[in-house]
Amino acid sequence: MTPSPPRKLLDVVREVIRLKHYSYRTEQSYLDWIRRYLRYHNGKHPRDMGKPEIQAFLTHLAVEGHVAASTQNQALSALLFLYRNVLEIKIEGISEFARAKRPKRLPTVLTKSEVQAVMQHLTGVERLVIQLLYGSGLRLSEALNLRVKDVDFAQNQLIIRDTKGNEDRVTPLPNTIQVTLKGHLEAVRRVHQQDLGRGYGSVYLPYALAKKYPNADRSWIWQYIFPSYALSQDPRSGVTRRHHLSESSIQKALKKAVQRSEVSKRVSCHTFRHSFATHLLQNGYDIRTVQELLGHKDVKTTMIYTHVLNRGGYAVRSPLDD
Known part of the structure; x- marks a missing residue:
């Protein structure tokens, strides 16, 4: 019997997201961040990476990408989902990376x-x-x-x-x-x-x-x-x-x-x-x-x-x- 070909990582991610009943918008967002993470590390499989690579990617987003703090947090959530829920790998203590600055702005209010x-x-x-x-x-x-x-x-x-x-x-x-x-x-x-x-x-x-x-x-x-x-x-x-x-x-x-x-x-x-x-x-x-x-x-x-x-x-x- 011919073994079935290995499933693509993003297909597995999508399946787990749907099993957990996340919104379609969250699904699209998480898949996009995981793609960007893999692309940043030249397609290296996430099982062969871990905390240092996650920290490097998040630092890159803040320093070179100039993303907002909320965007950086969204990327972190997507990667933690990948490791904890899909790959079942514990990732703890991710704190040593350049943080995107949260602008202190007052909300616009109309009279x-x-x-x-x-x-x-x-x-x-x-x-x-x-x-x-x-x-x-x-x-x-x-x-x-x-x-x-x-x-x-x-x-x-x-x-x-x-x-x-x-x-x-x-x-x-x-x-x-x-x-x-x-x-x-x-x-x-x-x-x-x-x-x-x-x-x-x-x-x-x-x-x-x-x-x-x-x-x-x-x-x-x-x-x-x-x-x-x-x-x-x-x-x-x-x-x-x-x-x-x-x-x-x-x-x-x-x-x-x-x-x-x-x-x-x-x-x-x-x-x-x-x-x-x-x-x-x-x-x-x-x-x-x-x-x-x-x-x-x-x-x-x-x-x-x-x-x-x-x-x-x-x-x-x-x-x-x-």
Whole structure:
């Protein structure tokens, strides 16, 4: 009997990632970093390398690649996954490498009038998404991953699931947008019914849920609130279904709106989450409440927004104003 050819390393990595139910984005990111690591060491097999080679690669990223600290940490996570979960090799004490510097920057925050100025140049679904980022303090990925069942009109709240810290949290659903959101959901439901009639209508569910509830993927409550305008093939399963809107479509619409509004600040989707937190603090809400609404594990992360309460310049009165 002819022995089967050895499996390629990246194919094994991909299989382990999927067994652990990591997101598709994480899968693509980890595979890319592992490729870059192998390329940097001229294709040498990772079993023949270890801590020194990992440290050399991470140092290269910081010193020659000038990557951000978060990017360097992502590369380290990918390599630790490779060694610990795929090759089953213990790698301990990786600390002796050049660290990418974390820039100490205050978040960009819009005034309430600037928020409205940008909103005036947004329409339709894109406006509704940005309203949720500001009105509920969501990350863009959280807004786009919302399912029908996550909206609680009776309690005026949204339930944010599978967050960055893998913990669910609750955040307010603005009264201002509820009529618009209900109308939007009616339109989404009609599209879903049409998809079902054409033999489609399924939506992606995490593996554990798909196994536990085999027919839930076609259920209305599991559908995305902001579905894509077109059906597409799932890159993992090959199933044709309707995913949620892409982040880039919202980002492009926002960029145009900011240009038209003439707001002279560097504005991204995350700016509205920053503005949500800042405006709550200005309105007198305590830091712990804001921490919970944002889903921060450590209150130190939330403390960065308190700079606005100092009214600029550490509350020092300029001598020019005397």
